[in-house]
Amino acid sequence: MTTPLLLAQGLGKTYALKQGRTVTAVADVDLALTPGAALGLVGESGCGKSTLARLLLRLTPATAGRISFAGTDITRIPERALRPLRRRMQIIHQNPSAALDPRLTAGAAVAEPLIIQNLARGAALRARVAALLAEVGLTAEFLNRFPHELSGGQKQRVCIARALATEPELLVLDEPTSALDVSVQAQILEFLETLRATRGLAWVFISHNLAVVRLLCEEVAVMYLGRIVEQGPANTVLGAPLHPYTRALLASVPRLGQIAAAAPGEPPNPAVPPSGCAFHPRCPLAEPRCRTDAPALRIAATGHAVACHLVPGTKRAAL
Template structure:
């Protein structure tokens, strides 16, 4: 496996509220290989956005380690974290709400350059022009305001803004979910091109597993703040090793309307993070639950090369031979 740019170990985030403690993330561990795109999927309320923001310390972790290029950033002092943030950027879900409507596009993209003291005014302007061209827009767009652009164009502006300070790692938080399908495809292909051109490492957060399967090299599946499965995208797509991942996979629309696919329908709603179930947090909705699932929290079961499932019944339900899961 490629060397990891990020190593996430036992990452936990809990929020204290008037109603109790919200268990947003619990004991999450996986690596993000350098130059790869890792997809993070799960239902609403699974902790995806919290994890993405915790990796940038926009949300402070309760405990655990986040090693970025060998440095644990969890306890990094503010001045050192500020320097580190030049290497770590984010693309938000709603580009309109993340772009100041009072600033012109050129000024928006140059904000990071100005904040880190990069270049002269002329050099920053030239850099912005190059970035706009790189993301499929025109240098002439620098003088316009965000409201003059379509949703897809605004997302391209957001991407250019994230790229301005030459980061190594980008969190893309539901960055195509609000776009039409045809525009989604254009933005996804842009991200692939930028990854190849710049050797970028990305965490791509989404709820649509079909998008993740198209874009990503690796997939991590979250449920109620816990990791359910992590592995190469091809393996997770073709041979999911956790009942929750199988349910998500079975919900992907088939391009052929005549195709027959066995659906796994989950009963009920995701439990409250204020009172997560004991043992396996997925057990209250799992079609394969047994008494033992309510006891100890399951650890990772290795089911293939760099492929882990957090289910005590993985081998019994799906089996594996030579690192390959089969039904």
């Protein structure tokens, strides 16, 4: 069995509110990602996808569970001990305009992680930066351009080059094309898939676009109110979903000649979550036990995991 590159067990994040109240953004998440694997993370806005991404990279400290990267428990190790591992895990943010420092040129932005990690200096640094920009399709003339002189697609290519600078093994992509024009999105996605294949990258790909996730990821995890409610091979989960929420997400995707049906109701307030199954107030199939008992993530007859009382489970899901 291949040792996971990234392993999360019982991962959770709770924030303190005023008057002693709390809100749970992520709860009891188990994930395992082997080298070179691609995991898609989908769900409505506010379900906890971006928080989970930051937890996996230790950009946000977890309040529960543990995270292991390349066999090292990174959950609570000091930043100084974590720093050598950071070069092996990188993130590409949703909004490239916000991700780039407006005071730095494209060349300086790509050079920054190489300098911080002491990977190159002088002529070697300049050559490495030029090679990285060329790899993402930007010529040498972009080296001295500032972010305001770049298009949205060019900015995201600079962000990708910066993320690749330290030769990472893991990329977390948080809606990497949602801030771009539709005409540019396909170019960036095709380019990212080529990079993953040539570099052997593993990635966690966060997106609202289920078709893109199905195309680019072997496995998919569906999040609702901070929890994984369905997880398994992308073709199985998105081709024959078992959880009513996953079905609602797929029904909301516009199709030629069909009217998309939005998921019923509104997502609940995470500060006041429903009892039992969190989806029961919006679920057309909810039974009385759904209102009182929270379903565990279990392996269904199809072989993938689902958290729903209406799906017969054979055994509790485990890593």
